[in-house]
Amino acid sequence: MTVMGIIGCRIFEDEIVHVLANDPEAEKIYLIKNEENIGLLHKLKSQGLDPVVLPFYELRTYLKQSDEFSIIVQLQEIGLHTDPARLKSKTYTNLNLMSRFADGILLFYGLCGHAFSRMQKDFSYFRCSLKLLQDRSAGEPAQPLEDCIAAALGGNSRYREILKSNSDTFFLTPMWAGNWKTAFRADEKFFPGFEFTPENLRELGYRKVAKVNTGLSYEPDFEKKIEEFALNFGFEVVELKGSKEIAQESYILMQKMLLNPLKA
Incomplete structure (x- = not known):
């Protein structure tokens, strides 16, 4: 069983719908039960997907019953960027929760005013892979996006x-x-x-x-x-x-790291 976690701002709701709706490998999708995932749930269903909605504490039971490649999604409220300390605190809390189940976690965020500039150091003890959305422009080393507008452009x-x-x-x-x-x-x-x-x-x-x-x-x-x-x-x-390529490429890269680590 391989589990990929996604934590992201609701601003990336459409990009997340796009990557999940176009991923034949995503056999099971779990949404954490909260109001921030309601819009995502409706949009995924409109694309013919049927995610399971449940609280964090029920995840382990469901995952133990599955050998499929599974995705767990937790979206966070729009507007957290106005308070970087709160954004960091809330995201770090969800990262700690998600890391109990996921083999790798992709954050649908940019640096957001450097709220996540120390993330890799702060979670160096994690057993799972951890990535922000990556800018892989031709001829330049991969680097995190500045923010969601940079991702969209x-x-x-x-x-x-x-x-x-x-x-x-x-x-x-x-x-x-x-x-x-x-x-x-x-x-x-x-x-x-x-x-x-x-x-x-x-x-x-x-x-x-x-x-x-x-x-x-x-x-x-x-x-x-x-x-x-x-x-x-x-x-x-x-x-x-605009473009959806950065979201798509970041998602595919994380998936390859998890499913085919020797080829990623």
């Missing part, structure tokens, strides 16, 4: 290049477009002394919103939500070609 280098000519642009992927109010706590204080308002965003220099089209269509009404955001903030809409 195809890597750190392309992200930096795009920022040079789009420094006044706010980037939205499908999941960001559908959840920005929650992610940025639009009804609360985003940071102490800062409110997520059109006036404050304009003061920070934003004038445009980028529709980052990753080619994934699990999240409905992407274009409508972008238009609503643009209207609300008085921004011009620009469209950027």
